[in-house]
Amino acid sequence: MKIVIAPDSFKDSLEAADVARAIAAGLAEALPDAQLIECPMADGGEGTMQAILAASDGELRRLTVRGPLGTAVAAGWGWLPQSRTAIIEMAQASGLQQVPTGQRDACRSCTWGTGELVAAALDAGAQRVVLAIGGSATNDAGSGMLRALGLRLLDADNQPLAEGGLALAGLARIDASGLDPRLAHVNFEVAADVDNPLCGPQGASAIFGPQKGASPQQVQALDQALGHFADHCARLLGQDVRDYPGCGAAGGMGFAARAFMGAQFRAGVEVVAELAGLQAHVRDADLVVTGEGRFDAQTLRGKTPMGVARVAKRHGVPVVVLAGMLGEGYQQLYAHGVDAAFALVDGPMTLEQACRDTSRLLQARACDIGRLWAWVKRV
Numbered sequence: 001m002k003i004v005i006a007p008d009s010f011k012d013s014l015e016a017a018d019v020a021r022a023i024a025a026g027l028a029e030a031l032p033d034a035q036l037i038e039c040p041m042a043d044g045g046e047g048t049m050q051a052i053l054a055a056s057d058g059e060l061r062r063l064t065v066r067g068p069l070g071t072a073v074a075a076g077w078g079w080l081p082q083s084r085t086a087i088i089e090m091a092q093a094s095g096l097q098q099v100p101t102g103q104r105d106a107c108r109s110c111t112w113g114t115g116e117l118v119a120a121a122l123d124a125g126a127q128r129v130v131l132a133i134g135g136s137a138t139n140d141a142g143s144g145m146l147r148a149l150g151l152r153l154l155d156a157d158n159q160p161l162a163e164g165g166l167a168l169a170g171l172a173r174i175d176a177s178g179l180d181p182r183l184a185h186v187n188f189e190v191a192a193d194v195d196n197p198l199c200g201p202q203g204a205s206a207i208f209g210p211q212k213g214a215s216p217q218q219v220q221a222l223d224q225a226l227g228h229f230a231d232h233c234a235r236l237l238g239q240d241v242r243d244y245p246g247c248g249a250a251g252g253m254g255f256a257a258r259a260f261m262g263a264q265f266r267a268g269v270e271v272v273a274e275l276a277g278l279q280a281h282v283r284d285a286d287l288v289v290t291g292e293g294r295f296d297a298q299t300l301r302g303k304t305p306m307g308v309a310r311v312a313k314r315h316g317v318p319v320v321v322l323a324g325m326l327g328e329g330y331q332q333l334y335a336h337g338v339d340a341a342f343a344l345v346d347g348p349m350t351l352e353q354a355c356r357d358t359s360r361l362l363q364a365r366a367c368d369i370g371r372l373w374a375w376v377k378r379v
Contacts, residue, residue, distance in 0.1 A: 001377070003027060003318075004281045006039040007291040008304035009047040010324055013358040015335045016040035016047055017054040022359040023289055023322065031374055041290070044191035044268020045134025046097070049078045049089040056080060058087070059273045063120050065113035066148075068137040069105065070163070072229035074100050077117045079355045080275070081366025085128040087123030087275075090250055091116050091135035094144075096212070098136045101295045104213030106139040106205075106222060108164030111253060115148025124180045130271055131257055132191040138357065139209050140165040141226045142256020150178035151260070165205075165251065166218070169225040174236050179260070188261040189285055191268035193302040199227045199237055204248035212251065233259050239377075245378030262379035269307030278310050285371060288312045288319045289366065295341055296327025309337030324354060342369070 005027070007019040012023070020038040027036055038053050042048040053060055060081040067073035075349070078087030080094070091097065093113030114131075121129050138144070143153060144163055152175035153161045153168070156368035161167045196202050205314065214222060227242070235238035237259060241247055246265040247255035257263035273279065282288055290308040292299070299306050305321050312319045314335075321333070321341040330341055344361040345354055 001031065002034070002035040002037065002285045003031070003287045003289060004037045004039055004285045005026060005289050006278060006308045007042045007289070007322070008041050008043065010293040010358050013293070013355040016042055016051045018359065019063040019291060019362060022362035023291070026363035027370040029291070029367045030370025037125055037285070039278055041269065041276065041308060042272050042276070043302060043304045043307065044132045044193055044196070044271065046089070046091045046095065048132035048134070048191060048268060049087045049092065049373060051272055052087050052275045053078045063117060065116040065338065066110070066111040067098045067113055068094050069099060069103065073087060073113060075113060075117060075197070077120060078326070079124060083128065084126055085275070086124065086126040087130050087132065088114065088117045088121060090133045091223050093117055094138050095135045096137040097135070097284065102136060106209045106212035106214035107166035107218055108162070109138040109212065110163040111138045111142055111278035112142055112144035112148045114253070115145035118145065119149060119180065122180060122186065126186055126295050128187045128189070130189050130191055130283070132268060133253045134192065134268065136250040136253060138165070138253070139205055139210055139214065139222055139251035140211055141168065141204070141229050141252030143168060143229060145253065146179070146256050146260055147181045149183065149307025150152050151176055152178060163264050165222050166225055166316065168229040169221070171229055171232055174232050176236060183261055188257055188263035189271060190246065190249070190254055190257050190263045190265045191271040192246055192249040193267060194249045195245035196227065197245070198230055198242040198247040198252050199223055202248070205218040207248065208251060230255065240312070267302045267307065269302060269304050273311055275306055278308070281316050282312050282317055285317050288317050289322065289369070290319060291322035293321035293324040295321055295325070297332050299330070300336065301335055304340065306333065306336060309333065313337035320369055322362060324358070332357065
């Protein structure tokens with residue numbers, strides 16, 4: 001019997017690899033002879049790099065870079081030497097977790113550190129770069145990343161602009177002569193699960209700016225500043241990509257990647273599934289177990305269990321979901337390849353207790369599922 005264990009992380013509790021390990025321990029207790037394949041997953045947000053490295057035996061490389069507000073932060077990036085693929089998780093360098101809640105500032109936060117990670121990947125000889133852009137703290141249309149890679153943004157006095165999205169309102173000229181020429185010879189992929197344009201009521205500033213500290217007035221000013229930047233980019237590049245689906249992802253990082261790197265956009269879970277070899281594992285499996293912290297109708301929008309279920313459904317393999325909680329509308333997933341779903345908690349408890357006991361709860365529920373599966377197989 002072969003069981004593939006392919007969960008996402010449980011936010012504020014366990015990384016995906018730890019979740020997979022706990023589920024495997026519970027299944028092994030009930031099914032000691034089963035072949036258990038741990039394949040940690042993610043959907044393009046925080047934890048994507050770790051999930052890919054855990055499933056593919058890649059290398060974790062570290063670098064000190066400029067954080068969202070200019071202070072130095074320690075960031076990691078992933079390297080898959082056989083395919084010369086770099087995995088860059090934007091949250092590592094430019095993520096919300098790098099900024100205390102009271103200091104979040106969508107107007108001046110900057111993606112420079114992400115650009116430094118891209119430069120490190122180019123120095124390593126990357127032929128493919130996967131940009132996982134969930135969890136950003138920034139709203140600068142990726143301009144900081146581009147500046148770290150040699151682009152110059154100048155004001156009317158021919159002086160460099162200040163960092164951040166709001167400063168783009170003062171842009172008078174773009175000098176692309178120093179932009180790293182290696183960018184043209186690398187395949188870039190953006191792993192994201194949103195399709196917002198750069199500007200407008202569904203754009204980066206309007207939809208994501210408030211969670212990054214922007215007031216309603218600042219949202220409007222940022223939207224105009226990003227539009228002004230897009231105008232200059234369109235004149236420079238001869239094409240306008242601001243309305244391309246996904247260009248508003250991560251405060252407009254999708255825009256910079258599309259406009260200057262020719263990046264292709266893919267659902268994050270699809271990218272992770274490919275790099276982790278999920279399909280090869282599932283092809284001859286008897287059962288797949290996946291999971292996430294909250295399993296509900298939003299999972300249909302490309303979250304990990306949905307992506308895993310799609311792969312399993314192609315091969316006729318049943319899927320069980322273990323979740324911290326089952327939210328409204330989770331039953332909709334039963335029409336998309338999920339066969340059963342279970343919540344972890346075994347009695348009244350606080351969120352803090354549930355987070356602290358996630359590993360134990362996962363192991364216990366996995367054991368229960370294993371015992372039921374063993375009985376079904378005997379019948």
